[in-house]
Amino acid sequence: MRKFILLAALLMAVTPTACASSPQVETGAWIVRDQLADPANIAPLCEEIESSGVDTAVVQIRGRADAYYDTSLAPRAEEIVSPPPYDPYRAFLDACSSERHIAWLNVYYLWGDMEPPASPEHPVNSSPEWHLTDRDGRPVSEYTLLDRAMGWIEGVYADPSSPGYRAYFVSLAREVVEKYPVNGLHLDFIRYPGPAYGQGGLLGASWFNRYGFDARYLPATFGEVDIEGWLAGEMSPAISFITTAKLLWAGMRAENVTALLRDVRSAIGEAGGDVEISAAVVPDAPAAFLEKGQDWRGWMKEGLVDAIYPMSYYGSSERVGGQLEKIRGEARALAPNVKLWAGLGAYIKEPSQIAEE
Numbered sequence: 001m002r003k004f005i006l007l008a009a010l011l012m013a014v015t016p017t018a019c020a021s022s023p024q025v026e027t028g029a030w031i032v033r034d035q036l037a038d039p040a041n042i043a044p045l046c047e048e049i050e051s052s053g054v055d056t057a058v059v060q061i062r063g064r065a066d067a068y069y070d071t072s073l074a075p076r077a078e079e080i081v082s083p084p085p086y087d088p089y090r091a092f093l094d095a096c097s098s099e100r101h102i103a104w105l106n107v108y109y110l111w112g113d114m115e116p117p118a119s120p121e122h123p124v125n126s127s128p129e130w131h132l133t134d135r136d137g138r139p140v141s142e143y144t145l146l147d148r149a150m151g152w153i154e155g156v157y158a159d160p161s162s163p164g165y166r167a168y169f170v171s172l173a174r175e176v177v178e179k180y181p182v183n184g185l186h187l188d189f190i191r192y193p194g195p196a197y198g199q200g201g202l203l204g205a206s207w208f209n210r211y212g213f214d215a216r217y218l219p220a221t222f223g224e225v226d227i228e229g230w231l232a233g234e235m236s237p238a239i240s241f242i243t244t245a246k247l248l249w250a251g252m253r254a255e256n257v258t259a260l261l262r263d264v265r266s267a268i269g270e271a272g273g274d275v276e277i278s279a280a281v282v283p284d285a286p287a288a289f290l291e292k293g294q295d296w297r298g299w300m301k302e303g304l305v306d307a308i309y310p311m312s313y314y315g316s317s318e319r320v321g322g323q324l325e326k327i328r329g330e331a332r333a334l335a336p337n338v339k340l341w342a343g344l345g346a347y348i349k350e351p352s353q354i355a356e357e
Helices: 039-052 086-094 145-151 165-177 202-211 225-233 237-271 285-292 296-302 317-334 353-354
Strands: 005-014 025-031 056-062 100-106 110-113 183-186 276-281 305-314 337-346
Touching: 005 317, 025 100, 056 086, 100 165, 165 183, 183 237, 202 237, 202 285, 225 237, 225 337, 237 276, 237 285, 237 296, 276 296, 276 337, 285 296, 296 305, 296 317, 296 337, 317 337
Parallel strands: 025 056, 056 100, 100 183, 183 276, 276 305, 305 337
Antiparallel strands: 005 025, 005 337
């Protein structure tokens, strides 16, 4: 059997209030977009999903600001081998009888290759004003391979502080739930790529207007020890000031990401239907907030997500288990009705370890 499912074994436990003594479990798989590119893959893919017994198919239909579905809002993915009217996502939905179907969209990640996309309508080509910049104001679209490696960035990202991009993505999300019979919308790459981005762009300008000094004077990162010292009041006034400013900066970045999620939630509600909104999140909540602008604890508390998928890919089974137990405790205290899925690294681990996790 060909291995179509590259990321699998997502485990969900329902809320303790629903079934305290015997938590219900559900399994699913992330279906990576290239499996839909060739119509010949659809039938065997559906057979594998059925034989594996997964309950939910989370299918990637937007990878790099392109589309594996029918839309006029985004360019058709270059990897699709059959011309229209072949609609990869429609073909999958028609052929697969999975109990639940979730449409998986990458949010801010736009492009990964060094060569730009072929389509002039692709945001990398058509909308440079949307591109994320680093602390020096340099767009990541101008990075070399070495720059990408040194900056720990996969490729071109959209700037979360761009109101134009935010409105554009919200229109994409709404179109998907209106056009396809999906049970949910799964948002991936809903974050900054790292801490050293945004200070030289739109958000940096907003910061200067609000606080009167250049955000690039702030350190890109700080550790847990700094936070502990700040909370305990054990810092000098100067260092305490810098740490306070850095926390305010982290909050501004996170608020831009949250604003997009809030707009998606509103648009999906206006579109009608019972559509679950979920997000892939960095497992460590402080790192997610401070480094990635991803306030998933706030999202749960505000009711912006119905489910979270902690990306617990790396390390031993004990490390993965420890991460998930911590998240479970945090989530139950904040929002007991939010579903929790364990996103496991089946693409880098042996099946035996995934089974154990």
